[in-house]
Amino acid sequence: KAGVTQTPRYLIKTRGQQVTLSCSPISGHRSVSWYQQTPGQGLQFLFEYFSETQRNKGNFPGRFSGRQFSNSRSEMNVSTLELGDSALYLCASSRGWGGSNTEAFFGQGTRLTVV
């Protein structure tokens, strides 16, 4: 069965631009979560979507937004990029909640570099 697919793998953007990252979860998984990972801050939770609804949100500015489509695919958008947004952005999918349903399966990530 196919794993979590994130596109693109690598991205270079200029300060002030916006970017959209895509995530296709494992078939049958209804929850998609997004994380930002940097060497200094570790894995930081951005938001989680379940059945097209945002179920949880981390402490990130409004420049970071996301959505989930009816086929569970998800996108996250970052507007007005800043140098500090350079990071590995990880998407994880899970079946839902409770016991092993919470197990997260991660994509390979999108490495975003803001110059």
Next chain:
Amino acid sequence: TQLLEQSPQFLSIQEGENLTVYCNSSSVFSSLQWYRQEPGEGPVLLVTVVTGGEVKKLKRLTFQFGDARKDSSLHITAAQPGDTGLYLCAGALTSGTYKYIFGTGTRLKVLA
């Protein structure tokens, strides 16, 4: 604020040594997972523990969930260079708010 503290933060050991990584919180979890991540890749799920006191083994790795479901440990026997990576614990909170939080991470390096 719910936190999952991992210790140690960094660990560098020789091949063949044993080690234990700890994951602690004041919150109760309905389930807890351990992941390993290699540079530039996403974390990979190693194990899920659900029941307080539960012990699971995965080859040379032994995972234990605390009796109160607030903490967990990962013990590696006879570490190999292939065990090198970032180890993360993550827990699903029981509060019903669907919160899933990751630990601070333990970076392990096993030297040949």
